[in-house]
Each structure stands twice: as structure tokens, then as C-alpha cells.
């Protein structure tokens with residue numbers, strides 16, 4: 001089953017569940033209208049500038065104190081790694097919150113794309129989380145509280161960009177791991193994330209999201225031949241703090257070209273009405289999810305191993 | 318700038334963040350040292366004299382600042398007849414920390430049309446140097462211009478051995 005259909009299935013089942021649990025109509029959240037905090041920060045990723053040097057990966061590893069990588073960060077053979085019969089390129093995981101992939105668009109030069117959390121204005125991870133582990137900070141970062149996370153992996157399925165990864169390394173403390181925009185160490189102190197700081201090409205432009213939108217459009221207008229006329233993430237999925245400019249159609253560099261402008265929150269907003277209820281029955285829920293997560297752990301490990309060894313199961317991207 | 322910011326910059330910056338050091342008599346430097354914040358890569362001694370001898374118009378690198386006119390369409394709108402600027406050194410316009418809060422929140426009245434999106438110093442060097450080198454068959458590899466320091470080797474974790482490769486080694 002593809003990620004998308006799993007997600008839609010989840011959204012539908014969650015909404016259905018909520019509808020049957022709670023009687024009577026609830027006030028719908030104003031959705032699709034939140035364009036982020038007014039001074040929220042973002043990053044404009046310009047794929048025409050990226051040279052695939054992987055310095056951003058190295059900087060992330062150091063800043064987030066992640067484990068040593070499988071291969072050195074100056075080893076470009078990672079660009080040839082694929083999964084699921086060549087259908088899927090590298091994705092961020094619990095040991096690497098960002099990865100750079102290489103694409104070879106038809107008849108053009110290679111294009112490199114850095115992948116990480118896009119820090120959505122209305123994050124699907126946040127709205128799908130049963131225990132409110134996620135927060136969208138006013139600086140623009142989508143962060144999570146690992147003390148609250150019960151490891152249920154709902155956000156993993158909900159994220160339209162396949163970003164949150166599950167920490168398999170600790171069975172006692174299963175948590176989601178993902179890019180947090182260097183919130184704790186940098187963003188909240190007014191500093192750009194480590195990847196932006198290191199990039200030799202300024203492929204990553206850090207600034208106020210509203211300024212980056214202007215800059216993005218200015219680049220498109222000023223260099224008619226260089227970009228396709230689309231600022232990906234300005235509107236897509238309700239808008240993201242990280243936005244992209246590309247020299248070729250976005251589907252050629254691994255993006256879903258038609259994600260729509262509605263945030264995933266719209267699919268699950270009914271469910272959000274149940275959050276206060278979740279909090280009311282907190283202890284029971286917490287215990288239940290934790291046990292469930294632990295019980296599934298053995299199975300998950302097996303699944304993970306099998307995936308790694310055989311590269312089976314369909315994937316997309 | 319706080320001490321913390323300075324430290325962060327020192328740790329993370331590549332070699333190229335630098336102020337030009339004028340090493341020759343007169344206004345035009347023979348050599349420019351790009352090394353003030355070298356940490357991961359050793360500094361570069363840029364041979365300015367050799368590059369001026371290549372016969373390119375100054376504006377090829379200096380845009381509209383040297384008073385020789387500009388060939389860049391985007392600059393021309395405002396700078397077609399601009400005189401020599403008070404400073405022509407790269408760091409006079411391209412700031413070392415383009416993403417500092419101070420720079421991001423700078424006075425909006427000072428953000429002219431294209432200057433709103435001016436690259437920082439590190440990117441300015443890389444675009445200018447590598448862009449031209451690609452066309453002229455000059456060196457383009459990272460370490461062709463600046464060799465990595467030991468700190469740089471650690472940063473890129475060059476001593477990591479891939480499991481498969483180690484397996485083939487017979488261990």
C-alpha cells in the first residue's frame with residue numbers, strides 16, 4: 001500500500017472514529033487559513049544552487065549529536081543507494097534528520113535535493129498526534145516532546161513528506177525523531193539552522209517566511225529560464241516553512257506534484273475535537289498506547305529487518 | 318555580535334569567509350587572503366594579479382562597483398553609469414553572516430530591488446569562482462582550492478568505514 005493511500009486511510013478512519021465517538025456537531029477549526037505565525041522563519045531551498053556536497057548532512061549530524069554515519073559525508077556513492085526496487089531514494093531516519101538525494105531529470109544536468117522536515121504551517125504530524133506531543137513554535141519550527149510521545153507512529157503515517165522516523169534503537173523509550181529546525185540550539189536564539197550555516201552555495205536561504213516568498217517569486221521573474229514558475233510550499237498542503245525552487249518540474253525531483261493546497265489537518269480536523277477527551281482520560285490512554293507500542297515492537301523490528309534485507313514492499317518517491 | 322555567535326561561526330564557517338587583505342601597492346591587490354575564519358578548510362591565497370591578467374573586464378567579478386560599467390542586465394537598470402564605489406572589496410557588500418538576526422531585520426529602506434536577495438560572502442565567492450572555473454576549465458573540486466583541515470576531516474567523518482566495504486576486507 002502506498003504512503004498516500006495509507007495516509008488517506010488513516011485520516012478517514014480517524015475521522016470516522018471521532019464521528020462515532022462523539023455525538024453532535026462540533027465547531028470546525030478554521031483550516032486552510034493559517035499562513036503561519038507572522039514573523040515565522042523559513043528556508044528557501046534553491047535546487048539550482050545545490051551542488052550535492054552533503055556538507056549540510058555533516059553539519060546536521062554534528063549539531064544534533066547523531067550517531068556516526070554509515071559512510072563518510074564526503075562519499076558521494078550514497079547517491080546511488082535506492083530502496084524498494086529502485087523506486088525510493090534515501091529518506092531521513094532516526095540517525096540522519098536530513099539527507100541529500102541526486103535526481104537525473106530527462107535530458108538535463110543532475111539536480112540535488114536536500115530532504116528534511118518542511119515545518120508545515122498546519123502540520124499533519126501535529127494534528128494526527130493523539131497525545132499532543134508536537135508544537136508549531138512561533139519561530140516556525142515543528143518540534144516534539146519526546147517525554148510525551150508514546151511511539152504510536154501515527155505521525156509517521158500522517159506526514160505527507162515521509163519525515164518522522166521511529167527510533168528503533170531503544171525499546172524502552174520508543175520515540176519519533178525528526179528535524180526540529182535546530183530549534184533548541186539555534187532557531188530560538190535567532191540563529192539559522194546548522195545546515196544553512198554550512199552550505200557553501202547558499203542553496204538554503206534563511207529568513208522570515210513572508211520575505212522568502214517575495215524572494216522566491218523575484219528569482220523566478222528575474223531568471224525566466226532557470227526555474228519552473230512554482231514556489232513549492234508557498235501554498236501546497238496549507239504552506240510549509242521550508243519552500244523550494246527547482247529547475248525542472250517538481251515530480252522529476254521527487255515531489256508530489258499535486259498535493260493540493262489543503263493541509264492534511266482538514267482530513268482529520270474532526271478528530272481534533274477529541275483531543276480534550278484524550279487529555280481527560282490521559283492515564284488510561286497513555287498506558288494503553290505504551291503497551292500497544294511495546295507489544296508491536298517485536299513485530300516492527302522484524303519488519304524493519306526484513307525491509308532492509310530484502311528491500312521488498314512497494315514504496316513511492 | 319555575541320561571543321557565542323562568533324564561536325558558532327568559527328566552528329561552522331568554511332574557509333572562504335574572509336576580508337580581502339591588500340598585499341600590494343596601489344588600489345589593486347596582487348593577492349587576496351581568504352582565510353580569516355578558516356576552520357574546516359585551509360585558507361586560500363587568491364592570485365588577484367593572475368586573474369586580472371586574464372583580461373576579463375573587472376565587472377565580470379565586481380559587478381558595478383569598479384566604475385567600468387556593468388555587463389549584468391540586472392545591475393544595469395540602476396548602475397549603468399555608476400562611478401567607482403567607495404569599496405570594491407567583496408566583503409564591502411557581501412556580508413559574512415547573511416542570516417544573522419541583524420542582517421535579516423536590517424532597515425527595509427536599504428533593501429533595493431535586487432539587493433534584497435544578495436548572497437553572503439561565502440556564496441559570492443563560490444558562485445563567482447566556481448561559475449567561471451566551470452566555463453574556463455579551472456579547478457572546481459572543493460580541495461582544488463582549499464585543502465581540508467584535520468577538523469574538516471573529523472567534520473566529514475572521513476574515517477568511517479562502510480560496513481560492506483569492511484566485510485569485503487575479510488574481517
Ligand code: SF4
Pocket residue numbers: 049050051052053054055056057100112114198199200201202203204
Ligand atoms: S550544503 Fe548546500 S550545496 Fe551542499 S548538499 Fe547541502 S544544500 Fe546542497
Ligand code: SF4
Pocket residue numbers: 116117118119120123124125126142158159160161162163164178
Ligand atoms: S513535513 Fe511532516 S513532520 Fe514536518 S511538519 Fe510537516 S507533517 Fe510534520
